[in-house]
Amino acid sequence: MTSPCRVLLMLACCALTVAPAVSSAQDAATSGANAAQGYNYPTQGRVEYVLGCMDDNGHDFANVYKCSCAIDHIAAALPYDDYVEQSTFAKYATLGGEGGGEFRVDLARAQSKKFLTLQAEAYRACGVHKTAAVATPAASANK
Template sequence: MTLRRRALLALACLSLVSPVAFAADKTAATTTAQSHDYPTQGRVEYVLGCMDDNGHDFVNVYKCSCAIDRIAAKLPYDDFVEQSTFSKYATLGGEGGAEFRVDRAKAQTKKFRALQAEAYRACGIGQAAALK
């Protein structure tokens, strides 16, 4: 079984766990209660992209999951999609990338990259400095 497949299975299993199971751990219960509702597919895509950028070590499944959980605690899903899209295509050249270089897009990119750098730092992912 490949590492990517194991990561997908681990995330799928984590999404099936009820928040009630974490009741003994106040930190996890509080984080779950305050997080915005992100679809599992969105979380898995983020984690796999994060692992593509930071290495496919199994420990990065947990670090990248931590990062998306921190982002979800602060940002509604629709805003996450918008900001991460602007961030992803900010360096797209030519006419096709023009809409990703307007002031609004630049502001959204800056917000997302700052939030992501904060999440990376908090979760121990090594590229936090590279995001600035």
């Protein structure tokens, strides 16, 4: 992805997560409404997810929106700390050797399964189509 695309993506994600400051009284009054809308994830976490999603599914412009939709869907259902834990277990579930043993215990498998199920639902809801292999510019140049 070119540098201008990354800047555009970061600006788009920032625009989605920036909210005006509210007073403590207003914050307390609206906390119930915010819980219904989902959890607030840090911009960096959202951007990392979208970039990873695009790495897996293609760097076309439509995937910026589809992958942003997917993280919004996940954020609506899962607190950020749980997201970090579950996505980490899912990411390293196939890590081999002794170092990967921690990611193969029952708790890790359960957390990984929860995340992958939620992500599959988000992909389905947002129209992200998992590709078997994404063509890279280097692979295209070798043909």
